[in-house]
Amino acid sequence: PGRDAVASGNRLYDEGRFEEAHEQYLEALREAPDSPIAPFNDGNALYRTDEFQRAMEAYQQAAESGDPTVDARAWYNLGNALYNQQQLDPAVNAYKEALRRNPADADAKHNLEVAFEQLQEQQQEQQNQDQESEQDENSDDQQDGDGQQDESSEPEQPNDQKEPDDQSTPQPDQEDQPQEQPEPGGEPQPQPGELSREEAERLLQAINEDPGEIQRQRRTTAPVRPPRRPW
Secondary structure (H helix, E strand, O other): OOHHHHHHHHHHHHOOOHHHHHHHHHHHHHHOOOOOHHHHHHHHHHHHOOOHHHHHHHHHHHOOOOOHHHHHHHHHHHHHHHHHOOOHHHHHHHHHHHHHHOOOOHHHHHHHHHHHHHHHHHHHHHHHHHHHHHHHHHHHHHHHHOOOOOOOOOOOOOOOOOOOOOOOOOOOOOOOOOOOOOOOOOOOOOOOOOOOHHHHHHHHHHHHHOOHHHHHHOOOOOOOOOOOOOO
């Protein structure tokens, strides 16, 4: 049940008719509510129409299938949707889940590093802003308490803030080319540059124990890699 609707949705998806593909995937879900393929593909169709919140809900449903291959791909695409919405912390967690289920996924590793580096920069920027705000408040209190200050003296000017590094914000590629995908339940196809399980575990451990290591390894931010296509 639902296979014909999924196949029809895939044809529409490949033609760029994403809203119509979405309707077919919904029909497949009505026919086979427990199928993980229909919500995964529906998430992709919604992603392409910038319906990121609804896409995330579809990916979350697909990620609960219990099939490691489907789950890994759903977590990966969920990470991309979260990243696109600048929800960096949950995006990092989604890429981690994808790697735990498929340690050989080099794209998940790449995107995890990109999202994590940006999250660290975002947190550092917020910390700097909080410190500047606190300094401004202390300065205002000091000026209010100094009634004898020479009115003719010029107040000190704040230090110029440094401009952030000019880095383009990476966005998931919306025009990835079709590629063969593994059948649900099968082993992921090996890809050039894939990770071993040990490498993936070391990466996850490094992020948990020494967040600065990722930034030391990556000095430039590269675009995140595209979402997985429908089955």
